[in-house]
Amino acid sequence: MEQPTVVLSDEYTRPVSIVDVFVANITNKKLTSAIVKTLAEIAPLENLQHLKRVKGSKDGPLQIVLCQPETDLSGGDKCKMHLDINKIEGLGKEYLVKVPAKPPVTRKQFEESLKYWPVNFHEDKEVAALMSGKYFKDAELEKIKLYMEMAVRLAEHGRVKNQLSIGAVIVDPSKDSVVAKAYDLRQSGYPLQHAVMVAIDLVAYSQGGGMWKLPEERVVQSCDAGLWYAKGFPSEECSKDRTEPYLCTGYDLYVTQEPCVMCSMALVHSRIGRVFYGSAQPAGALGSRYAIHYQPGLNHHFSVFKDCLSKVTDRLYTGS
């Protein structure tokens, strides 16, 4: 199986954006540190903290960032400099250059940024690994494949029952065990019973809760492709020390198609750990239309991987 693709926010995938700033050449190198000190006081970089103040070059003079052009709301000359540098010794005349507008968060952006101006870069090791295309080891890939295949069987089972071909499996990765298996039920007059919503309710059943009266087959444990949940929670032991599972905390979801906005937010409410899905869809809310898993303002974020076994899942959604 191929490596799943991590679904990160635009912050990580966007190209480097640039802005104009005023810089000047340092005409007297010996005064560099004094100039840096003065500018730090009278013209702090504010939202351009990622820029190194001084740019050196092999043969040319040192350049130093002065400030951003004044933003003139009246629509007049946009390239005015508000800073008076006449009193600072050792500086040449100001001129505009293009610099990266935001701090780089990936190595690719860092390298791209350096073409404009030297910048600070603190690499997030986890993100770097996620984007490397070899995040999952072979053994982990095998497990992802196994659970995705299970989700595909559930999707096919749904189709046989005149439902949409969407299957979902929720797994406890700490025990490598399945907690709930579901397929889509929305076509039988329950518009909200999407596969993910059903799976979440089956997890609730596994914890002694649950809401929907679901078809009987969920109790048939031998049925490979029916609705199912793990029984035996909460045990008396874990009730005592309150270590029983809480909603979907720490669990992984495997689902054949990208969840819609309702299901994605249901996963936020349920505190899901990670989501693996097969095929993206235009109205999807984990990367396509929305990216609920890293939506600013929400109190729970989670990792999402797409293209999981997508060669197989795509076949579920291409007309035939």
Add this chain to the structure above:
Amino acid sequence: MNAKEWMRKEDMTTALDCHLGWMRKALGFAQRALEAQEVPVGCIIIYDDKIIANGGNEVNKTKNATRHAEIIAIEEVRTYCAEKKLSSKDVFKSSILYVTVEPCIMCAGALRQIEIPLVVYGCRNERFGGCGSIIDVSCDKAITSNIGPTFDAISGVLADDAVSLLKNFYKGENVNAPDSKRKVKKEQRS
């Protein structure tokens, strides 16, 4: 008054009276949720000038974080429709949903799918709101073909009453959360 009639209604004072009356009923279900130690959000669905379904938050009782008042009320409509031998699809299209707090992103997605034309709510939901507070699912035309049509939303009806119920609830702590999740609060107190 059903949704269609409401849309035609020109007498705004009557409409407002109507909204206030129904919202008081919804607040009653929020109060009930509070008494059951659930997040106090209440909801009713009006069809043919009658309450045909109601709901209060039942997350703790069901151990299912998706059991919001709106979801419960939506499902109750099925029972009503079965009794009256009506198509729930048609009923939803002529209904108004009243809820004490702005529907969350999940519920807004659910409300699009049942094709309800009008939602009236009390206070804003700054943490999870799906009608503009976090994102605006209610009127996003880009997802219409998959999720269903947009719906209109009227906000601010008896918002203060909804807020004071929520404040009452959050004074206490969630007794159903495991210890690891509750630690912070305890430490803060001591």
